[in-house]
Each structure stands twice: as structure tokens, then as C-alpha cells.
Amino acid sequence: MEIKVAVTKEKGALSIEKAQLSGPKATEVLVKIIASGVCHTDAAGIHGFIPWVKYPMVFGHEGVGIVEEVGSAVDSLKVGDRVGLTFPSCGVCSYCLNGAPYACTQVNDLFFSGAYKDGTYRISQKGTNLGSFFGQGAFANYVVADARYAVKIEGVTDEKIKYLCSLGCGAQTGAGAVLNRCKPTPASTLVVFGAGGVGMAAVMAAKIAGCIKIIAVDIVPERLELAKEFGATDTINAKEVSDVVAKIKEITDGGAHYSIEVSGVPDLSLQAIQCLRRLGTAVVSSVTGPAEISLAIEPMIMNPGITFTGLVEGGSNPQVFIPQLVEYYKAGQFPIDRLVEFYQFEDIGKAFEDSHTGKAIKPILIFD
Template sequence: MDSLPTKNIPTKALVVEKPGAPFVLEDVILDEVRSQELLVEIKYAGVCHTDIVVQEGKMPIGSFPAVLGHEGAGVILRLGDGLKESGLVAGDRVMLGYCSCMECPACNEGRKGACNNIAMVNFAGARGPEDSPLRLANGTSIRGAFFGQSSFSKLAIVDYRAVVKYDGPVEDLSFLAPLGCGYMTGAATVLNVLQPKPSQTVAIFGLGAVGLCALMAAKSVPVAEIIAVDILDSRLEMATKFGATKTINGKQHDSIEAAIREVSQAGVDYIVDTTGLTKMINEGIKALGHGGTFAVVGTPRPGELAEFDALDMLVHCKKIIGITGGYCDPQAVSCSFGSAPALADLQKFIPRLVQMFRSGKFPIDTLSKTYPPTEIEQAMQDMKSGKV
């Protein structure tokens, strides 16, 4: 049993005081662990683009100050009374993903990444918008339980729905932590939702962590052609290393559609957009071949509208689909989207990705760099610039 108090648990966390404010390492107090919650010592936490857009105030979460972070990984210190039969025990290593309501039609079908209430249970806090497990030392309430974890904290109260057990070395969590969101989302979009055939073509827009993992997944199929699009040469070079057959620097072309059709005259079968930029969405839809599918994975700004030629959509049988979390359940057997069995149907999805990493098909250890909490601003700048 840990030696921490049962409530009013002191720890340190990166706090954002208001939209646009920097992350500041502060003393905070955690509430007691409730029945369906765990106390986790966070060893590592990935920095996701979603954390940045929330910190910048471009995506609402209800209130500030807030503790963000939703790609945590660490060790269980304590379990709530309702988790005695969960198969988890203190000392277990865990990765942390997202929450789902467990009650809506999508959750009941196994598509927890497509939960009807995913925004409420993740962005408003797993306990609900008026109930947070965090406060400042002066008593000020902090928006917590972000994605059921708020893992930019040394200790975190975590909703059990976000927990995935990991049996490997704790040191590996330094590069496995982003499996909880970004890496899983990119890979599951390809393997669990789109399910391209070996004869088909895939284009990836945006080569951050999500895009590169989508690319690795497409390479693992393997598909006939992978077109990688970004504006940073460093990321395009990395895409080639991971299996892209053609790269396009968006800054060097007036039309992304034209650049893609120079490579694939008939258009491409699938496009995975991780940029969230409406310009890229508009260009991408035009670049689809007959029967092609455009997957919106990156987060557009609220209120921004994409445009498309409705007749072109009809005549060429094109499809647009929004995908959150690759539609998969990171803890259990994920759904198949279509008639062919997805890898996620055969294994638990995050453990499957770990297996792919071990076999050399998912080299995620080369994607990340570790920073101390005091250097989070530098980490975000390096992420934006393409250094990591």
C-alpha cells in the first residue's frame, strides 16, 4: 500500500491558467480516489496537438485553470473500491487513453472511439463539468480529468475507462505513451476503419505523429502506393524512411490535387487528413479517385466550413468520414468497419500495436524525444517546427 494520504493528496502538475497562457509547474491537490478510479504515478506523458489547441483556446473545455495531458503512462499506486475484480493491481504498468460513455449505440457496438458523448466525457472531464479531482493549493478548482486522466501531473486520478494494462518494461513507456491517442488514432484509422487492400493507394496529409503512424500502418498492409504530403522536408524525409513511395511538399505546389494526380492520374483510394486545415480537406476531396474515401482525422477550428462539388461526389461515388480514435476500443476487441476482419478484431488494439513495434513493423521508438516537465514549451516548439 502506498504511503500517500487517502485524500488531499499533494503533487505537482503543469497548469494552464487561462486560454493562451503557458504551462506552469505548480503545486496542486488531488481529491480522494473514487470507486471507479485509480491513482497513477505518471512516468511519461505524450504532448498531443489536441493539448496545444486547448491550451491556445482554440478548442473549448468549459473552464480554466486546467491541467491537460491525455497520453499518460505510468504505474498504478491505488485502486478504487469498485475495481477489486478488474484484474488490475497496485504496481501494474499502464498506458492511458480516452474515455467513452459505455452506454450509447456506438459504445454498445464496440466503436468506443466513435462514442456519441466523447466530447463531454473527455473534454468536460470524466467526472462531469462541475466536478474535478484537482485544485490549487489555495483551494481554486482546476479543470481536471481531461480525457479521464489530466496526465500532465506527477500523480493523476484516472478513470478506469482510460486504462490499458502494459506488461513490458517501464522504460519503454517513454516512447509508448502516445499509443493512448495519437499513435493509436493514426494506425487504427487505416487498419480498423479504412482497411485498404494491397492493390490500393493511400495519401497521408500531415506527417506529425498521427500521420506517420497512419503511414506505418499502410506500409504494414502493404498498399500499392503511399503518398505523403507535408510542408517540412524533414518530415517528408522521415516519411520516405517509413515507406512512403512518393512525397509532396505542399509549399512547392499551387494545387495539391494536381500534384497528387501527377503521381496517381486516376486519383487515390484513401486520404487520411491529419492537418485539420479546410484548404487541405477541399483539395483532398478533389484528389480522390472513383469510390475514394476522405478521412477527417485532424481537428479543424470550430465553425470552419469545407467545400466540395456535390455533383462530383455523386458521380464519382466519393465519401467523407470523420474518425476519432480510429473507432477502436483501446482496451478490448475493436470493431471491424466493413466486411474484412481488421487487425483490431483479432487482438486488443494497443497490445497489437506493441506487437507490431516488437516485430519492426511499427518503429515508433524513432518518433519521440523525452523532455522534463519544465521544458514543455520547448517540446511544443520542437513539435511545431518538425524537430520531433
């Protein structure tokens, strides 16, 4: 069928064009896209910062929409279901089989190469294959995706579902870092470096988890104010406070139990470690491409028993975790709708610009 895509044919380019989409294979579904989130990982791919990305590519990996056709082997979804598309995984490696698809051995290929797990493509233009980012390519009015990462969303109207795109990546990443990885014990303290779309979700999740101190660190005063509305008990403007680590230690009476680094600034990984108390855990989720910090294993890590971990997609098993986040959303405890700015698909360039300048926290493209 003929579809409309925003395609990147060379580094930095993005143009809306017509293309052909092949029908779903046995385990796949055809989804009419209602809305599609813009994530910084799309921008990183478009601008050549993700080494595994190949062009031409249709980016977009936070699509929500309506199932219009199901493959012969799909038994989890039917025509008319509303779904949120999330990150792909192979389903057969030991990590996937152990319920950790975020650690799938095929992650780089399935996320970034543009090919599906059988090595074939679904979108083409005059005989040339276009890649589908994250096995979806959701900057398009229709996509084909494996049912494995199409998560049924129930009890939310189409008007509201438009706000939930980031469950597929950004919101899941922030909330999952807290709820799946840190699993805060009662009365613990948690720091979030970077109060963007991912960080705000982490703040909301820390409140859900009952953290007693939730500290948001950012350089934009408006974002820090908003973080307070979502549950931050304290905020630090890193432009105004000369020693952020000392300030966190002061607020937390010696160091935080947990820190989440989602600012996209690699150097802050070091602060995420330094601000912890003994046996603390630092989760780094925002590094793209090679990034290095220098740290002393002793005394910084070994003696204090620090856990320093990278994490993709919030350590989420999306078919389980996304419906849980939808329930928190419905209960008013996960208000990610307040982060959203809508743009028509045709205005995708403006959406990226506003994401880059920080004018919009979570731009979402609407398809009519």
C-alpha cells in the first residue's frame, strides 16, 4: 500500500515523501498511526550519532495507533485494537526468554539497522528499501510491526491515547529506571539528572515508589518548577549551584540512595556516582555514542559498594510494564500528558527544532 513517510536519506535530512509498505508477515500487524512521539534518540540517529544506523531510514519509534490487519500467527491482537509500539527484541535469545528483552543480544541490529528480524524490510521506494527505525519507522501514517512489541492499550480514548506515545520509549525509560531497576525501598532518596521527558517520568515514578526525597537537577528553571509539580521535593539549578554533588549530599544527609542520569551529558555520570551514599545505585540511560569518564574504582566504587549500571528502555518488559504505566496514568499518578506539545506530521521539522531548543519537552506528531 502507498503510505506517507518522513525519510532520512542522508545525515541531517528529513523529507516527507510517498513510499510503499508491504503487508504484515505471520507474526506482524499493520497499524494505522494516530500519533508518533519525537525522541532525542531519533535526533541522534538523524544526525549520525548512532554508529549502527544506516540510511535511508524512516525514524520514529513511539507510534500509537489502530491495528488494521494481523498476521496469521498473531493471537495477542485483533483488528481494531489500540496499540502502543515499543522497542523490538528477538524473543529467542536467553535474555528475551528470561524476561529481559531490553538486554536482547540483537538490540543494535533490531533498533538501528532498519531491517526486521528476518533481515528484510517493509518500506520501499521505487525498488529501494527504506529502513524502519526500531522495527516500526513511526514517522509514517502506517507501519508494520511485530506483535511482540505492539502493546495493547485498553480503556483510553483515541483523544487521550495521543498523549501516551512516550510510553513506548521515553516515559518507559525514566519510569523503568526507578521502578524496574532501583526499586526504591521505603523512605529512600533519589536524584534525577536532567528534567526532560525521560527525567520527568523518573520523578513521577519516584513519587509513586514513595521516595522521601526526590531531587531534580537541571539547568532550565521552568523545568525544575514543573518537576516540583510532579513530585520533586528539591531542585538544583546546575548553572547556579557551584557544587551540585555537595548540595545533594546536604539535602540527603550524606548522599542519595539512587541516582538516574538522563540529561544526555556524559560527564554527569560521574556526579551520579559521587552523589551517592554507601551501597547506592547510579543508573545511566542517556549516553549516545562513545563517552568516557574517569573514575577510581577504589575509593569511589568498591569500598562504598556502589552499583553503577547502564540501562536501556528502563529495564522494561513492555508487555507487562506499559499496561502498568497506563493504569498509573488513568489513576492520575503518571501525568505524562502534561509534557506534550502536538504538531501536525507535516510540521515534523518544527517539532524537532522545538525539541532541540527545549521549547517542547515531548513533541508528538499527529496524523489525520
